[in-house]
Amino acid sequence: MQPENAILQSTAESFVGLGEVVKSASALESLDDIDRGQVQQHFPNQLQGQSVQNHCQVFVEKKMNLTLTPISSAREGGAVTTNNNTINRSARSNAFVAVAEGRDQSKGSFAVAVMHLRSLQIELCQFVDSAEFTRLKARIQVADPQEIILAESCNEKGSSTVLADALRTHFNWANLSLVHRRYFNAAQGVQLIEHLGNKEVSHLNSSVFEKDLCMSACAALLKFVEHIQNVCFYAHSLQINYCPIEDCCIMDIGSWQNLELMEQSKNKPSLLSLINFTLTSNGFRMLRSNVLQPCANEASIRQRREAVTDLVQDQHLFEKLRQLLSRMHDLDGLLTVYVQTPKETTVQTAENLIKQLLRLYQTLSMVQSLHNILKEAELDSQLLKDKRESLADPRLTQIIDLLEEHIDPCVLKAAKKNSIALRNQKCYAIKNKISVKLDLARRTYEELLNDIRENFSSKDNVRIAFSISRGFHFVWVCRDPLRAILPPIFIREVRNRASITFTSRNMIRYNDRVEQAVAEVMIATNVIALDILEQIRPLVACLYRAMDTISTIDFVCSLAMYSVSxxxxxxxxxxxxxxxxxxxxxxxxxxxxxxxxxxxxxxxxxxxxxxxxxxxxxxxxxxxxxxxxxxxxxxxxxxxxxxxxxxxxxxxxxxxxxxxxxxxxxxxxxxxxxxxxxxxxxxxxxxxxxxxxxxxxxxxxxxxxxxxxxxxxxxxxxxxxxxxx
Structure with a gap:
């Protein structure tokens, strides 16, 4: 027997549970002088040990009986799982802001165009401001942008303008981009709005198109986003609204701090954190915007108070709405794939598309439940009645029927949400017998998982785990991982407090083949998903309305929650x-x-x-x-x-x-x-x-x-x- 194999065998005998893994890996690594029968004699107990708890998805278990351990059990990376509706309040919003400054006779006037990249909504505003840019700073602060776009205007020495210096100083977390003034073209802005704006959900009258500063800011914003994000927008797919500053109560940023409207530190509460009981990111953005710039429209204020009164008086309705909102995905993130198209198709874009289709199917199913709850309730609020009518749009039912024709509902009922389950959810999202190419790709994927199950066994304290970054690998739970010695056949070891994570060359080869099989499945799935998308895209207006309804109900529920507390x-x-x-x-x-x-x-x-x-x-x-x-x-x-x-x-x-x-x-x-x-x-x-x-x-x-x-x-x-x- 060769020295390496003697070391391997003696090491395997020393550690309970590692022998079975060594046996499988060494046989697959072509160590011919180790006989399989001899290894079985050395490790009879380990071969009869109980396997670890199965963490694979239900339908995969039935087909392949593959035993996997979620990576969280191995404590790799200290991952923390959160609910889908958990909102990171400290994270900056994905908003781009373009600012157009008036010149000559329009000096002192400003226009702001804001695009939220998640919801792809564009808000336009034009106003007259002071030399301290008080209103402009407040409007930009409400948007909380990650990018500010400004027309390049330099003097002879090449220094930036006073406005650029003021914005750069005040919004130091945002990236200030100076673009050529030719992109601030009012005529081009009008053309882009008419081409990309969806008239059903956009609120623009003829007077807005006469505001040259608004049009120029919108033109620069759209061109910049298309260039930076490397995407193209479909025709009539964007919601573009004009928000008159007269409908808002104006406060400067100093007043926000003086009146404790926003959190300045974690230990110091604010008015926003006091009344924030929102469950969706869109609802939180609406609440934050209203706290910093309260509504000044008397009719809107009265409708909101009536809605809050209805929820306060009907606690059963209030609790059912809150419970339903807690399980909803944000539609603003789903709209991204329906409104814009990437300039190239990759496996990542295919995975994202099918993931968004699954989320859309789940959310629209809950939207139907939301409509039924409001339909059964006795409402006095005109606001809630209007939102109930918007959820009765037959186009929403049309989209659900289309998704039910192609998506297998069983993949959404699986209780396990580990990495392998989420991957299989996307692989098996489309029903069988819709695409022959997809069925063949899935069969190849299943055969590879069967090979891994047969050739690599999880025994006792050595388990097969899966993560997105490492693929399939081994996790050995031991008492002293820092001193334990692994056979040289195992590579890429990572030692944690209670376990050792490692792999082998043959496992790496299997992972490569699995990744290729998954890529083939995703590409075949993407063809069907794109076909579904083409049929949904003409109906995108009803999704905008549904998104607005969900955020408004979440906003009102948050106000009602504070009112009853x-x-x-x-x-x-x-x-x-x-x-x-x-x-x-x-x-x-x-x-x-x-x-x-x-x-x-x-x-x-x-x-x-x-x-x-x-x-x-x-x-x-x-x-x-x-x-x-x-x-x-x-x-x-x-x-x-x-x-x-x-x-x-x-x-x-x-x-x-x-x-x-x-x-x-x-x-x-x-x-x-x-x-x-x-x-x-x-x-x-x-x-x-x-x-x-x-x-x-x-x-x-x-x-x-x-x-x-x-x-x-x-x-x-x-x-x-x-x-x-």
Whole structure:
């Protein structure tokens, strides 16, 4: 016997369970002088050992009886499994933003075009802004982009413009791309919108096409996305909407921070995290957008309040909707494959296409259940009634019937969700006897899995595992993996705390053949999937409507969840602010002691209030409370109070804090005066202004400070006539 084989045999005898693997691998590696019968004599117990728990998919078990272990059991990589609807709140959204700046007579005007790459929705907006770009920064911040596109405009020295410098400084996480101005072409923008926009779901009137800045920003955005993402959009496949800034309550980014609307740290809650009970990414994006820019349309606010009232009063309906939403896939990710086409077809694109078809089939099945739930409920809300009617679209049923003709529903019923199960789910997604080429490719794949089962056995503490990165391999669970010695026949070993992961050359060859077989299956499946896709594409408008319905219901359910979790009341829309026993939403949440409620009274005759008191008595908290309650009211949510009348505000200004600004070389007092000048310039009769300790940073007398406050107050109250009509 050769020395290597003696070492191999002695090593195998030393470790329980490793002998069977060594036997199979060595025989397949052509070590002829080791007789199979002799090995069986050496390891009789191991050959009769019980196999590990089967982790393969149900239909594969019946055909091949292949024994596999999910990679999580071997603790490889410390993978963490999450629910399909788990949303990573810290991740940046996949949004591209194009900004067009007006010149000459249009100087001071800006247009913003936003495309969300997951939902492929385009939002256009045009407005007049100040020299500090306050509205522009707020609009871009709401989109939370990963790329900002700007027209290249350099002076003789080649330095970028003031706008580019401001955006680069403020949005340092986003990539700022300067493109040639010829791509900002208004005429080309009109052509692209008419060619790519779906008129059924796009809300554009003739006046929008006359906004040259909007058209030019849209043209640059579409061209840039097609070039960077290497995709082409199908005709009449995009949803393009114009969002007038007049329908939103405007707040600057400083007010978002001052009023604690967004999370600034993990340990400090915010208004957004307080009311966030969404279960879909689209619902969260809608909630976030409404918190940062609350709705200023009175009819929309009233419809949302009615919807929340219906859900609060019908807890059974509310619970069923939440339970159904938790199992839904986001349609915005599914729309990507139906709207755009990759410029080349690969195995990865084929796998993604069939995966999205399976998700679409699952989601539309739940959409039918969602429609049935709303149909059986007694609704008073016009908003929920409209969404119920949108789910009754016969085109949705047409898509489901088309998918049922081709997709095998058994692949979606498998309980196991490990790597091999998910791969087999895509391989067996299409029904048998639809494509001869696909059936032959599957047979080859099954034969290879049978060969692996026959030639490599999982015994005792040595198991065959599968992962996407390594394919089939061995996992040996032992007490001291760092000191254990493997025979040289095994390669690519990875030692963890409780196991050793390794493979052999023959296993690698089998993995290569399996990958080739899977590629043939995916290519054959892709032909059928593309045919299904061509039949679905003319019906894409109903998918946009279904996506909007799901996100709106998720958004309303989140508001209702907060409304029932605290003592709240539905506010009334009026021309004054009257709040009886209102509580600060965040303080009411995290305080272990009883929170002292406060009243608020601001009317036409008493439109100016000065809050006085010693330190640490809650003056600043009270100011934030009034603003947060007004924001909750305008997004359609109930507020923590006994009674409330709140008007529809167009702007909310806040001057809170007394920090200096090193970037602009301004002292704390200069920062305060600069912000107050901006407030005095843009505040109007539909604005709420909150000022906290003006001139606090200056060492001046109390009478002088009071004079400053009264002078600003008189100017606000009388010259700007801040009343609610």
């Amino acid at each position: 605290a003592e709240t009341v539905c506010p009334i829309t009026g021309n004054q602010i009257v709040i009886q026993k209102g509580c600060h939403p965040l303080l009411n949440l995290k305080s272990s002691r009883e929170v002292v409620a406060n009243d608020t009274y601001l009317t036409v005759d008493a439109r100016f209030a000065i809050i006085t008191g010693p330190n640490m008595t809650g003056k600043s908290t009270y100011l934030k409370q009034v603003c947060q309650l007004c924001i909750l009211s305008q997004i359609g949510c109930f507020i923590p109070a006994e009674f409330a009348i709140i008007p529809v505000l167009r702007q909310i200004f806040s001057r809170i804090g007394h920090n200096d600004c090193l970037e602009k070389n301004q002292s704390a007092f200069a920062v305060e005066m600069t912000e107050m000048a901006s407030i005095l310039q843009y505040a109007d009769e539909q604005s709420l202004v909150v000022i906290d300790e003006l001139a606090r940073s200056e060492n001046i007398s109390l009478s002088h400070a009071q004079d400053n406050i009264w002078s600003v107050g008189r100017f606000l109250a009388h010259l700007l006539r801040m009343v609610w009509k």
